Amino acid sequence: MRLYLHDILYDYSNSTSNSTSAAATKPTALSAAVSNPGFFFGRMVVFNDPVTEGRALPPSLEETVVRAQGLYLYDGKVVFDAWFAFTVVFNSTAHHGTLNLMGADPNTEMRDISVVGGTAV
Template sequence: MATWSKTSLIVAAIFLLSSAGVAHGRSRRFVTSYDEPCKKMRLYFHDIIYDYSNSTSNSTSAAVTKPTALSTAVSKNGYFFGRMVVFNDPMTEGKALPPSLEETAVRAQGLYFYDKKDGPNAWLAFSIVFNSTAHQGTLNLMGADPNIETRDISIVGGTGDFFMSRGVATLRTDAFEGFKYFRLQMDIKLYECYV
């Protein structure tokens, strides 16, 4: 097994850090600010869950676990404790659903599961995938989504235009129609990013 000298490691680190500032053919610099975000954006997350009564072409998420004996015994209002949902949801700059649910330039892809026995408390892990002329890459988010008016989840990293970005996304439920559809307003603030 090859061993690296201290000098080799330093040279490799400098090379990686210097090459990280170039993405999509342009030079960028890394900005860290804990007072003022280096980038802000507002997106709307649209989740349409398949529940056997709606069409599969109109659904963007599906439960991948069945209710267990524990979850049906202790859960109220259909928020089955331990239920996991996988999604590939469209995201928009405005509140309206896009004309094509499958062909949007920004998507949220990941999962959430209910982690409270008596309410819609969830835990999220997903990526926002950007594929447009404005942005290319991903933002990766994870964290608790408690049943309160506004809540924050962590932005733990990114790729492409959002390489190594970190920050916070403030979520607010903007619309809710039973167990079939919800829309979240997501205010994204990046405090570490390349500009």
């Protein structure tokens, strides 16, 4: 199964209506001291992202039947790496249930994140 998360981080320059994630912490003094600009070591982001089978954004970001809900932390001091913990929620006539995922998200084109649980109906 290949899924695409469409994470649109609110950064004050984009619309709140199409944003699907928001920073829950401000950059720390350590982040400013040791991180490259824009890496924000220690920052936590909370998200509720639409998930699709293809790379294209869905027509409606809010009415997507598959969602990824959770958080990620920037854990790289000098490289752009993150750590994720989230649930993919399936709510359609074809699929209903959840997948719980967690793990490192290195800055690579393809990412594999471990499935650690879930439910099925």
